[in-house]
Amino acid sequence: xxxxSSCGARVALKIPPDDNRxxxxxxxxxxxxxxxxxxxxGCIPVWEDKVLLCKRxxxxxxxxxxxxxxxxxxxxxxxxxxxxxxxxxANARVRIINLFAVFNLPQxxxxxxxxxxxxxxxxxxxxxxxxxxxxxxxxxxxxxxxAFTTIRYSLKFFFADRxxxxxxxxxxxxVRNSAGREFLxxxxxxx
Amino acid sequence: xxxxSSCGARVALKIPPDDNRxxxxxxxxxxxxxxxxxxxxGCIPVWEDKVLLCKRxxxxxxxxxxxxxxxxxxxxxxxxxxxxxxxxxANARVRIINLFAVFNLPQxxxxxxxxxxxxxxxxxxxxxxxxxxxxxxxxxxxxxxxAFTTIRYSLKFFFADRxxxxxxxxxxxxVRNSAGREFLxxxxxxx
Numbered sequence: 085x086x087x088x089s090s091c092g093a094r095v096a097l098k099i100p101p102d103d104n105r106x107x108x109x110x111x112x113x114x115x116x117x118x119x120x121x122x123x124x125x126g127c128i129p130v131w132e133d134k135v136l137l138c139k140r141x142x143x144x145x146x147x148x149x150x151x152x153x154x155x156x157x158x159x160x161x162x163x164x165x166x167x168x169x170x171x172x173x174a175n176a177r178v179r180i181i182n183l184f185a186v187f188n189l190p191q192x193x194x195x196x197x198x199x200x201x202x203x204x205x206x207x208x209x210x211x212x213x214x215x216x217x218x219x220x221x222x223x224x225x226x227x228x229x230x231a232f233t234t235i236r237y238s239l240k241f242f243f244a245d246r247x248x249x250x251x252x253x254x255x256x257x258x259v260r261n262s263a264g265r266e267f268l269x270x271x272x273x274x275x
Numbered sequence: 276x277x278x279x280s281s282c283g284a285r286v287a288l289k290i291p292p293d294d295n296r297x298x299x300x301x302x303x304x305x306x307x308x309x310x311x312x313x314x315x316x317g318c319i320p321v322w323e324d325k326v327l328l329c330k331r332x333x334x335x336x337x338x339x340x341x342x343x344x345x346x347x348x349x350x351x352x353x354x355x356x357x358x359x360x361x362x363x364x365a366n367a368r369v370r371i372i373n374l375f376a377v378f379n380l381p382q383x384x385x386x387x388x389x390x391x392x393x394x395x396x397x398x399x400x401x402x403x404x405x406x407x408x409x410x411x412x413x414x415x416x417x418x419x420x421x422a423f424t425t426i427r428y429s430l431k432f433f434f435a436d437r438x439x440x441x442x443x444x445x446x447x448x449x450v451r452n453s454a455g456r457e458f459l460x461x462x463x464x465x466x
Contacts, residue, residue, distance in 0.1 A: 086280065089279070092283055120313045120349065163379075183444065190350055195353055195388075
């Protein structure tokens with residue numbers, strides 16, 4: 085950030101009065117430009133023993149498989165965002181059941197909210213952001229071709245819970261460290 | 276938003292290629308300036324049969340009582356944000372137990388993530404953003420002097436769950452309509 089989006093003057097990185105961290109501040113009009121994490125909302129669309137995945141037609145991770153998910157927009161609720169992303173990416177209609185996973189990704193400033201859902205019909209197809217959309221049984225999931233760690237853990241937890249017919253909320257952090265990308269359950273991340 | 280924060284040129288409100296909604300777009304450098312909802316993270320600090328509340332020393336709702344909560348910052352997890360806000364507003368240390376409530380506020384572009392927590396000691400005091408910090412039993416909660424609807428529902432659900440010793444995740448939308456502010460459980464909001 086170089087310029088004030090309100091008045092167009094140069095901004096400076098400084099700690100504003102009554103604050104304790106650096107912000108982009110406009111010395112001309114006084115505006116403080118806060119930056120905050122974004123929410124990614126998505127769902128696990130289920131049809132019988134299968135899950136709907138989308139093959140990405142956009143970067144990042146072009147050609148890799150993902151669950152329908154994307155940035156929550158202004159004016160939406162998180163479950164509405166999940167419904168919209170599913171419609172946009174897979175031309176698919178789902179019924180949101182409940183919240184299934186909350187993943188913090190502090191290194192990329194995102195929080196994922198993933199919902200359990202039922203696919204309402206088989207009238208789906210690739211949206212503009214997908215090359216292909218298809219249903220997969222657990223055995224057919226392309227585990228090595230998944231787009232994101234969040235998607236891998238969403239599917240892993242989903243199939244584990246389904247095996248015990250005991251769905252619970254999964255919360256934790258997905259962090260990148262020397263061992264790769266790791267899931268730390270609950271409030272496990274140390275500061 | 277009037278100016279591009281990257282190059283300082285004027286921005287225009289238009290639908291970018293491959294998008295379906297209006298964004299602030301810079302015709303000079305091409306940057307699309309997305310705006311997204313923010314996360315407010317907080318907790319319900321519990322000590323025996325009491326809950327810690329803070330009397331706000333800042334606007335909005337100066338002088339009204341609230342739970343420790345605030346905007347999640349870059350580089351944080353949601354539970355770290357809740358810990359930090361509790362430390363800043365009440366000089367209090369808590370142990371986060373689990374996620375208790377997810378409230379969508381689509382009209383103000385916020386998602387609240389509220390956690391159950393245990394207050395670790397009684398060494399708390401008013402932080403810079405608080406006039407006063409105190410423990411309240413259920414009977415003593417100043418229900419008519421609470422700062423926000425999110426706080427009222429957090430406390431209402433907390434005491435209801437505690438009465439049955441059955442804490443569960445509460446998800447839903449808080450919307451303003453002709454009847455005032457209302458909580459709609461789960462994925463209830465219609466579009």
